[in-house]
Amino acid sequence: MAKKLNVTPRKQALQSRSRETVDVILEATARILVKEGYDRTSTNKIAQAAGVSIGSLYQYFPNKxxxxxxxxxxxxxxxxxxxxxxxxxxxQLPLEASARELVRVMIEAHGIAPKLHRVLTEQTPRVGKTAYMEKVDDEAIRLVRAYLEIHRDELCVDDLDLAAFIAVTTVEALTHAAVLRQPDLLAQPHFVDEVTSVVFRYLSVPDGKSRKRTRLSA
Known part of the structure; x- marks a missing residue:
């Protein structure tokens, strides 16, 4: 059985100077990952880019x-x-306005250093962060679920747990695909408009229609 890697920091940076050092090291790690890729990244390259000794790096982190x-x-x-x-x-905003803003921000969040986001997404399982990312996804779903509860009367869905899951997963899937395949889309307003349209049409009550969505028979 392969030995499980230790990805826990050796110590926490408590003093301001130590926190600054750790921030510099992590920023250098991000730059090297984007420039070199995961396999060619090394602690020596990171230490050199950060302007710290390899010993200083190892005070905080045991490995790449x-x-x-x-x-x-x-x-x-x-x-x-x-x-x-x-x-x-x-x-407290109306559904259409708030849906667009939430979609915009979710896309914007994925657009924070998209090249880095792509590398990190690829390496999440490799460094044992899958469980952490699942918790993050669960939090996003809970936030949307709470919002939908406030706006229940504007919706044509009854199962808010399922609706929150579908809404968040749809935005996540489309945005993730854009990060990997067409990163330029992240900066284009019409991408936000189209993703919002998908989510809003799923959630909202059509004009002149009953609130409840007709379910397809088995």
Missing amino acids: EALVAAVITKHTDAMMELIRSTALRVA
């Missing part, structure tokens, strides 16, 4: 995998903070 895992956490936390703040801000 731990560095990449830390970059994944930092990058994802920045994305989720953007989504959390937006969900709170648009909670």
Whole structure:
């Protein structure tokens, strides 16, 4: 059985100077990952790019995998903070306006350093961050579920748990495909418009129609 890699930092940076050092190391890790790719990235290259000794790097991180895992956490936390703040801000807006804003922000969050996002997505299983990413996805679904509860009367769906899952997964899948295959789409407003249209038409009550969606017979 292959030995499980240790991706836990050796120690936490508590003092401001230590936090600055760790931030510099993680920023250098991100740059090297984008420039060199995962396989060609090394702790020596990262230390050199960060302007620190290899010994200083190893004070905080035991290996390359731990560095990449830390970059994944930092990058994802920045994305989720953007989504959390937006969900709170648009909670009382009408469905169409808030749906567009939430979609826009989810796309914008994936557009934070898209080249880095692509590399990190590819390496998430490799450095053991799959469970963490699943928790992040679950939080996004909970945020959307809470929003849908507020706007239940504007919806044509009854199962809000399922609706939140479908809405978040749809946006995630389309955005992820754009990151991997057509990253230029992330900066184009019509991409936001089209993804919003997909989600809004799924969730909203059609004009002049009954609130409840007719279910297809088996």
